[in-house]
Amino acid sequence: MEQSKENQVYRMVVQLTRPKNILQLFNHCTDNVHALCDYLPDGGHILVCNPIDRHPPCEHSTPKLHTRTGRREDILKELSALGEQYDMVFIDATEENPINYYNLIMSGNMLRMNGVICLQNASTSGQEGIDDEMGFTSRKVTDVIKADARMQQVELAIDCGILVARRIPLSQITDRTKGVVEDGVFQGLKGHGILDRLQLDGKIAYVTGGGQGIGRAFAHALGEAGAKVAIIDLVLEKAEAVAHELYLKGINTVAMAADISQEKDVKRVVDEIVANWGRIDIACNNAGINMNSASEDTTLEEWDKTFNVNLRGLFMCCQAAGRVMLSQGYGKIINTASMASLIVPHPQKQLAYNTTKAGVVKLTQTLGTEWIDRGVRVNCISPGIVDTPLIHSDALKPLVTSWLADIPAGRLAQVTDLQAAVVYLASEASDYMTGHNLVIDGGQSLW
Ligand SMILES: NC(=O)c1ccc[n+]([C@@H]2O[C@H](COP(=O)([O-])OP(=O)(O)OC[C@H]3O[C@@H](n4cnc5c(N)ncnc54)[C@H](O)[C@@H]3O)[C@@H](O)[C@H]2O)c1
The missing domain is CATH 3.40.50.150 (Vaccinia Virus protein VP39)
Structure with a gap:
């Protein structure tokens, strides 16, 4: 009709x-x-x-x-x-x-x-x-x-x-009788209300480990908030699939293959993003691995592999993106740590993983204080147990029931539970926050 x-x-x-x-x-x-x-x-x-x-x-x-x-x-x-x-x-x-x-x-x-x-x-x-x-x-x-x-x-x-x-908000107050205070609280900081201050329009972001799980959710969230997002993953096909999802939502994006434990790969992707888009405003260093073993059985190979990705690799990403951001005088680094930085998750055994994540928090605190006076904020997010492929391994899957008993919220986290946090830490709304470990764990670390 x-x-x-x-x-x-x-x-x-x-x-x-x-x-x-x-x-x-x-x-x-x-x-x-x-x-x-x-x-x-x-x-x-x-x-x-x-x-x-x-x-x-x-x-x-x-x-x-x-x-x-x-x-x-x-x-x-x-x-x-x-x-x-x-x-x-x-x-x-x-x-x-x-x-x-x-x-x-x-x-x-x-x-x-x-x-x-x-x-x-x-x-x-x-x-x-x-x-x-x-x-x-x-x-x-x-x-x-x-x-x-x-x-x-x-x-x-x-x-x-x-x-x-x-x-529309009144630009001029005609009635001053009621004690209106015309400051950033009333008018919004530089005229921007709180939701506007969460916008990431025009910002350039990357997410490592963006091909699935938490990284994929972070990439979508940053893109929805207005940023251009480079999806970096060990597996190019996974990065491409997520980049395609973002493209379908009208988000500017690019897929990149890189092993973030390799210095040359880290340098290459950072250089490529700067060459293509001119700068890096938001660096989401999220890629991480977890291999479970009892401490008495943990091999040096497992220890080194976990450290090479989770801590050494994350440091290389922070350093490479940090250098770009320091030269810009602005940047937001958001590292993915874990609740394992605070407690010892059990009954699974994961000494190397827990230790790397505690290291991520200390690295974040140190960089956060070292770079804040040059405009670069460094924070991390510590999720509790998130329902992603990382915990679907044969070793971890049977443990879900025992984990649930330890979570006050009564459920595992979904990746969507973490999305607002990454947008907040990437936005100017969090400019005074640095070196912080933002825990999102349904209360698990409090029990
Ligand atoms: N899932 C959880 O319960 C949980 C809880 C707390 C913290 N985390 C942390 O969150 C981050 C993401 O976890 P997830 O659950 O989404 O994991 P995931 O295994 O589902 O996804 C990780 C992604 O990172 C990629 N990746 C792995 N090694 C890489 C490397 N060397 N270089 C580039 N990419 C690489 C993988 O290909 C994969 O796409 C990790 O740092 C993890 O430790 C996860």
């Missing part, structure tokens, strides 16, 4: 602004509302408010579509008292009381910051079927919204006119 231009605009606005909760104050409870529901994320909903006298209640409720029937002003007051907020509100300018709706929404703080109001019938003059009174009401509410310094608007000459207005 062909859609009206107006509905096409609404759908486009919904797709662009990705609202979670929508409030619909005009009667549009048919295909268009259902179509809008399709764009909402899980947990999102559209609330359609229908007046009793004019419109029948919506007959097509779905988990994402809720309806309320009654005086719209009463419904708005009730919703406001409940503290409800919306990312998008649809109002018809030819309704009886559109200014009342608008005022109730704004005074009740029901439109989230950056939330959008779509005003239908915003310029009705000369339109068929619109009487003078309707035309007057429509002009008045349009003018009120246009004159509101809290809103940024664009008027579209489609059908009977659509005013799309976005709520």
